[in-house]
Amino acid sequence: MKKILIALIALTFVTSLVLAAPAGQAKKSGDELKTFVGKIVSLEYADPTKGVDKNNMKVLGPDGNPVSFTVPVTVTLLDAATRITTLNTFKVGDTVKIERVKEDVKSVQKVK
Numbered sequence: 729m730k731k732i733l734i735a736l737i738a739l740t741f742v743t744s745l746v747l748a749a750p751a752g753q754a755k756k757s758g759d760e761l762k763t764f765v766g767k768i769v770s771l772e773y774a775d776p777t778k779g780v781d782k783n784n785m786k787v788l789g790p791d792g793n794p795v796s797f798t799v800p801v802t803v804t805l806l807d808a809a810t811r812i813t814t815l816n817t818f819k820v821g822d823t824v825k826i827e828r829v830k831e832d833v834k835s836v837q838k839v840k
Contacts, residue, residue, distance in 0.1 A: 764826045768818060769794055783815055787824060797826060797833050806837040
């Protein structure tokens, strides 16, 4: 009787390890949310009359290299107090935190 009980406990333990392994694996590295913090060096607002169809933001990263981001109108924009705001409240020189998945910007927030 004890042997059967020990075998059932061991089988349950092994089964839980086998079934839990895939759930614990991380997503592909390309689908991870990445955060970028830097200072805005240029802003370009969408203006169809000038041929600009997207909002663009160039941000100077911690390594000193500028990185360009396209900011779609559907992106969540937050001020330093985490209130929803508009892109025209962002100014050159503001420090921002940009969250993105691959090249898709998900949110932009001012940092104090």
